[in-house]
Amino acid sequence: MVRDEVWTISHRTEMYNASFSPEKRECLVVTPETHSSDSSPFHVLRGAIAGFDYEPGYRYRLLVTVTYLANPPQDDGNPTYALKRIISKEKV
Numbered sequence: 001m002v003r004d005e006v007w008t009i010s011h012r013t014e015m016y017n018a019s020f021s022p023e024k025r026e027c028l029v030v031t032p033e034t035h036s037s038d039s040s041p042f043h044v045l046r047g048a049i050a051g052f053d054y055e056p057g058y059r060y061r062l063l064v065t066v067t068y069l070a071n072p073p074q075d076d077g078n079p080t081y082a083l084k085r086i087i088s089k090e091k092v
Contacts, residue, residue: 001068004084006033009060011092016043028054044081051083061087 010029017024027043047054049064063084 003066005064005066006087007031007060007062007064008033009054009062010041011057011059013054013056014043049081049083052086057092059090059092063087 008031010031012029013026014029015024016027025045027045028049029041030044031041049062052062054060063086065082065084066079067082068079
């Protein structure tokens with residue numbers, strides 16, 4: 001399944017324990033435009049949005065293609081993310 005989503009990327013990253021790793025990793029803080037008020041932002045490993053070069057201190061709105069693999073490799077993430085377009089980039 002493939003779909004496009006609009007995301008807001010925070011101006012700062014957070015150190016986050018991913019479920020597949022015991023060590024903390026630097027992650028982007030992502031808020032999907034379609035999120036509900038009772039849900040929280042989620043985290044994406046820094047650099048895990050193909051084609052996107054994050055700069056600290058900027059808030060971004062992105063159009064991202066999200067691809068869910070039917071049979072993902074066990075050692076690879078599912079879904080995958082690819083930048084389709086930068087909608088806005090604002091200095092914070």
